[in-house]
Amino acid sequence: MNIVLFGPPGAGKGTQAKELAKHYNIPHISTGDILRANVREGTKLGMKAKEYMDKGELVPDEVLIGIIRDRLQQPDCKNGYMLDGYPRTLPQAEALKEILEKIGKPLEVVLNIDVPDDELIDRLSGRRMCSCGESYHLIFNLPLKEGTCDSCGGKLYQRDDDKEEVVRQRLEVYAAKTKPLIDYYSDRGILVNIDGTGSVEDVFRQICDVLDPYRK
Structure with a gap:
């Protein structure tokens, strides 16, 4: 199955992507991750991207789509892929469509995890952090003592x-x-569109209901 995953900040997209990749045995491909990997490994496209990154500029679409094309042709994509963080613009969507058709891996479904803004604001603005790395939430995960980390x-x-x-x-x-x-x-x-207002398990089940028919 060939998927693009959309979702606003706080929608739980990262959590769902991790579980879906495991469940369907397909790679979760984050454009940021593969960009950094290409730079780290010193690939030709990675070095080209680094030139722009070192100057604080955005990596051009033609470089980014080349990196994505190479990644989608890796052996672990034989059962499909889940793109996260790309495309971000209409020109990128058109470029992706052309590349996917050329390599014979056209998009089958685009999932959009939809959550009302008010709930997203509650989810994100209620988060509290500790310098030790622990995180809490004013609604979902209160510390034992108000304003104080349980761990440290x-x-x-x-x-x-x-x-x-x-x-x-x-x-x-x-x-x-x-x-x-x-x-x-x-x-x-x-x-x-996926209703992202339920529990993690509820949202996961909704997504699986959509994706199961595409299973290879």
Whole structure:
């Protein structure tokens, strides 16, 4: 099965991607991860990408799509793949479509984990961190003592990007960037919206109901 996975910050996309990759024995391909791997391994495309990254510039689409093309032709993609973090724009979606057709691995389904903004704000703005690495939540995972880490006794804090006004801005940016892609894949008849408001298990079951018919 050949999948693209969309989901706003806080929708649980990372958790679902990890479980789906294991369940269906397909690689979870994060564009950030494969970009860093190519740079680390010193591939030709990786070195080209590094030139831009070292200057603080965005890696051009033609370099990124080349890296993705090479990754999708690796042996572990024989049963399919799950792309995460790509495409982000309509030109990228068109470039991806051409590449996938050339290598005989066209997209079969695009999953969009949908959660109302108010719930996403509650999920993200309720998170509290400790410098020791432990994390808590004001609704889902309270510490035993308010404001204090159970593990080390340290003072809990809220990350700047978890503050409500920042979360709202992140969601607005995500919606603006993603809506054209949602419409693009909806028009092609391969978009499936997943209700992401339930438990992790409920959302996973919904996704499996959609993906099982595509199992190879």
